[in-house]
Amino acid sequence: MTAPLLEVTDLVKTDNVCGQRLHAVDGVSLTVGPAETVGLVGESGSGKSTFGRNVVRLETPDSGRVVFDGVDMTALRGRELRRMQRGLQMVFQNPATSLNPLRTIEQTLIEPLDIHKTGDKPSRRARVAEVLERVGLGLHLSTRHPHELSGGQRQRVGIARALMLDPKVIVADEPTSALDLSVQAQIVNLLLELQERDGLSFLFITHDLSVVRHLSHRIVVLYLGRVVEAGPTEEVMTRVLHPYTAALVSGTGHDGRHGRIRLTGEIPSPIDRPTGCAFRTRCPAARAQCAVDDPPLVDVGGGHQVACIEPGVVELGGAIGRRSLGARSVATASVAAPSTAEVTQ
Numbered sequence: 001m002t003a004p005l006l007e008v009t010d011l012v013k014t015d016n017v018c019g020q021r022l023h024a025v026d027g028v029s030l031t032v033g034p035a036e037t038v039g040l041v042g043e044s045g046s047g048k049s050t051f052g053r054n055v056v057r058l059e060t061p062d063s064g065r066v067v068f069d070g071v072d073m074t075a076l077r078g079r080e081l082r083r084m085q086r087g088l089q090m091v092f093q094n095p096a097t098s099l100n101p102l103r104t105i106e107q108t109l110i111e112p113l114d115i116h117k118t119g120d121k122p123s124r125r126a127r128v129a130e131v132l133e134r135v136g137l138g139l140h141l142s143t144r145h146p147h148e149l150s151g152g153q154r155q156r157v158g159i160a161r162a163l164m165l166d167p168k169v170i171v172a173d174e175p176t177s178a179l180d181l182s183v184q185a186q187i188v189n190l191l192l193e194l195q196e197r198d199g200l201s202f203l204f205i206t207h208d209l210s211v212v213r214h215l216s217h218r219i220v221v222l223y224l225g226r227v228v229e230a231g232p233t234e235e236v237m238t239r240v241l242h243p244y245t246a247a248l249v250s251g252t253g254h255d256g257r258h259g260r261i262r263l264t265g266e267i268p269s270p271i272d273r274p275t276g277c278a279f280r281t282r283c284p285a286a287r288a289q290c291a292v293d294d295p296p297l298v299d300v301g302g303g304h305q306v307a308c309i310e311p312g313v314v315e316l317g318g319a320i321g322r323r324s325l326g327a328r329s330v331a332t333a334s335v336a337a338p339s340t341a342e343v344t345q
Contacts, residue, residue: 003070004031005201006055006088006169011064013047013054022270024050026225027064030203032169035195037202039216039233041209041248045267047225048205049093052171055203056090057081069168086116089162093174095154099146105132105157106142112164127164135160135190152183159190169201176211188215209248213237218303221245224278225270227297231304241306243283243314261314277309285313 013025025047032038040048054061057073066073068088076084092098099108109128113119119127129139135156146154155175162170172191176184188211194200204215212219212233219236221229221244229242240246247261263282268274274281280290289309297307 002033004033005069006032006203007065007067008055009065009067011051011054011066012062013050013059014062017271020271023225023273024270025054025061026270028220028222028225028227029064030220030227030230032201032203034168035199035201036218037191037195037204037216039209039212039219040203040205040222041207041212041219042222043207043267045224045270046222047270048207048222049173051222052090052173052203052205056088056171057085058090082116086165087168089165089167089170091155091158091162091170091172091175094178095146095158096151096178098158099154101146104143104145105149108146108157109142109161109164112161116165118165131160131163134163134194150183151179152186155179155183155187156190159187159194163194167200169203171203171205173205174207175204177206177208184211191215207248209237209251221248224267224273226278227305227307228279229304229306229308230297232302235302235304239304239312240314241300241304241311242279242308243285244279246314277307283314285310 008031009029010027011025011029012023012027015022015024028047028051030038030040040051042048050059053059055066057066061074064074068084071084073081073084073088103111106125106128109131110124113124113127118124128142132139132142137153137156137160141149141153146157149157155178158175176187179187191202192215195202202215204212206212209219216233219230219233220227221236221242223244229236229240229245236245237249240249247263250261261284265282268278268281274291276291276293277283277286277295280286283290293309295307295309297305299305300311
């Protein structure tokens with residue numbers, strides 16, 4: 001089996017908010033292999049973006065390990081950390097705010113080369129031309145400022161900036177959420193082309209499972225800073241085991257046969273997590289035991305993992321029942337669910 005390029009183990013990140021500890025990321029583990037895309041999904045407030053920033057070491061995790069290309073980045077500081085960050089880059093959600101409005105596109109793209117003291121002036125300008133071509137932009141745009149570009153062009157510049165140092169892994173934080181559907185498709189296709197041509201790996205952070213299904217090899221579902229389900233993309237999308245994942249998948253209308261599952265209430269505060277299973281306050285199948293047991297993430301076969309005391313209890317259509325898991329098979333008792341509903345994302 002090929003060793004992963006990126007291996008994150010038990011990453012924890014907390015913040016102090018008004019004297020209280022906020023657990024933004026609470027023991028998350030995942031791997032990304034060579035030329036693989038892993039989708040990290042969940043609602044706003046689930047900890048996805050915080051996790052991404054800690055992985056690339058824009059922030060420092062409280063504990064856990066981030067091993068990239070065989071090196072534990074959590075043990076590095078200063079020059080050694082910057083050297084490893086060359087191969088692990090990030091694309092941000094909104095290029096309108098992540099690109100410096102006072103700099104030309106060429107100045108923006110040359111900045112990573114300046115920081116890492118790579119090449120001379122002619123070679124840097126040649127690199128700008130090369131990377132702009134890779135992301136489908138002409139060199140004539142290099143003298144423009146971000147406000148002179150369309151949203152899709154700005155996001156291509158954001159991707160180009162991440163490519164300047166020839167990384168092996170790119171963490172893409174909601175790179176399509178600020179774009180209309182047609183431009184989203186163009187950006188997704190660009191990422192697929194880059195992966196096929198250059199063997200890039202991606203950790204793709206999003207709330208949109210439709211995009212993830214098209215782009216990712218594996219899915220990791222976060223809720224309130226913890227992994228509740230993970231596995232191969234088609235396995236997770238078609239054999240949903242966690243009620244939260246069922247709600248997210250139902251919102252994609254992936255097969256046209258199922259209505260959307262309604263989740264009541266908002267995602268709880270990470271400062272004051274519910275006892276037992278954190279999802280129980282919104283789960284349509286919660287029972288008394290869910291307030292007591294905090295289920296661990298367990299493998300149910302084929303790399304499919306779930307953290308639920310009763311996996312598969314909520315089906316995509318909203319029916320409440322039980323599903324056969326391996327050798328275990330129990331009776332199903334269906335309860336009708338609303339035909340239309342919404343999930344806050």
